[in-house]
Amino acid sequence: MSRQQSIRKNFLFQLLISSASLIFIFSSLLYFYIEKSIYDEKKDELIHYAQNISNYKAVYDFGELPDNFLSLSIEVISLVSDTEHIEVYEKTENKKTYLTLIYPFDSKNDVYLKLIKDISPTKHLLKKILNYIFIINIVGFLLVILYAITLSKMLVTPIKQLSHDLANMNEHLMRPIQMDEIPQEFAPLARTINHLIARIQNFVKYQKELFIGTAHELKTPLAVIKLKNQVTLIKKRSVEEYIEAINTTNKTVDEMNIIVSNILNIGRQEGAQLDKPQQVDVISFLKQKANDFKLLAENEGKTLEINFTPDVFMATLQVGLLNQIIQNFLQNALKFTPEDKKVILQSSQDDFGLLIEVIDEGCGIDESVDLFAPFKRQGNKSGVGLGLFLAKSAADALGARINLTNRDDGIDGTRACLQINSQLSCILPQK
Known part of the structure; x- marks a missing residue:
């Protein structure tokens, strides 16, 4: 023992x-x-x-x-x-x-x-x-003994206070730790705990919305299937009508399968958060993703423009989570961008770390809506509404920032931003 x-x-x-x-x-x-x-x-x-x-x-x-x-x-x-x-x-x-x-x-x-x-x-x-x-x-x-006892008590007091604050928290009452009440030596620990509290709050909030949304999304197609079957059974029909009814049912089942697949992706992402972080050149990763999506953009009659700075940015992170975020940004940008328009994928350094932006020429967004919540859809395109929810969860796991805003340069469209913290990264000199 x-x-x-x-x-x-x-x-x-x-x-x-x-x-x-x-x-x-x-x-x-x-x-x-x-x-x-x-x-x-x-x-x-x-x-x-x-x-x-x-x-x-x-x-x-x-x-x-x-x-x-x-x-x-x-x-x-x-x-x-x-x-x-x-x-x-x-x-x-x-x-x-x-x-x-x-x-x-x-x-x-x-x-x-x-x-x-x-x-x-x-x-x-x-x-x-x-x-x-x-x-x-x-x-x-x-x-010295008296001083040592007093000093040790003083040093342990912030830990006891943190333990007391955390012990009194639950999923219904979670408050961030007040940084001005913590000695500067314990500030990194308090920031880490606040980050975890924020993640737990988002998890609890979005999980509730996910369960409610899943039930709602599955209830509607199930009701449609039941109604179609009841109508079909009311009177005898021709073979063609039965085939049409079955095809409608199969289409509804396919929509349900898409919902279930996206929900399974949430479980896979939570498993990916436990993967061992790897050292990766983020700029090289972005170039690879850009090459993959350039072909898709050309097939849809659109242009993918890239602009990466610095030339190299080494970071230690889970590549699968980064891939999920960038892929979601590019898929949404290409989905909402009309033909003969362009999507921009670019990176730059700021005070926080590396800023990655995907800028499209679509219809824009309603910034008053929390698009990162599960089953939130916007625009006239089809989708389940879980992509941005997964991207947000992945960004939280990476300790990164994620943001969606409308363009402010006079052109209609959306700007999707991901900021990777440089404190968890190693920046190499530019070539």
Whole structure:
């Protein structure tokens, strides 16, 4: 059974270990520095006394004797040594500590000065300093513990708030997270959650419309089939009339099959959203789709004009979802564009990322209608009304933006736009 890890406990443990190590290292360096400074001072003091004696001066050449001057012992000793050197060492006797200096006095005759100073008060002072540092370390470590606990609570608070907000949501009450109430470190997480909430809201909204629309779309042809069959059974008819009635029924069944096929496409698209994203050159993909639809446009007496910039745009995404969007845009554009007119497929870069546009010369749209809802149709062309619904779902899964507007250049027609976020893409230099 796997054991769950606690970020807060790990943070507290690492912070306490690092703080304790830092306090120990800093205190040790401070103590050793104080100890060395005091010992250097005592050593310099003994050397000063020895130099005064060697120069046949007074041991202490100031107006008043220092308080600890009486703790100084001076001897003249003989040592056999090949070099002149100053030796300083420390020793402890009878619970007292002495600092001894051996200083050359008459090197020709191997005569040295031996100065001994009682530094027990100094050792006692150092012990007091060490105790104070130890107490300060304990107090400081306790303060670090309190600070770490407070800081960890403060860091976990936004996560708890997010969890609380999400726990109180359901399909009937879903609100986006307020970004101004979230620390900037958690802003990417909040944006991701808001994106998911928006997708769930659209899913719930459109799924309800899909179920209602499916029931309505299937109910009408079923009623037609039943009525035709009832009329046919009322009286005996000729073979030709029976054939005509059966053909009408088959035509209605075909329309129902189209509806069912489109509904199955919705299920296939939801499966495509789980496909592993691939790195693809979007511009190369658009050129391939343009070549496919150019032939279809020429057969219908229409022109497909292309204009792609930049030359290369690498993105990591599900190619099947991108294909579904572009194919729907081009199919609708060619469907509503009259003969001898043109459809434009173009791309450009903007602040969001890569902007892909399909512009036609059709009848335009009613911008007050949500054309991305299931079974929404516009114009005088036949269709089930699920194409744009599938395109919208695919765009949401890609984290892209999709939009339909009328042309604003004085020409009748529709502009279908898809914006791929550059934060999920890698833009290569232009060739």
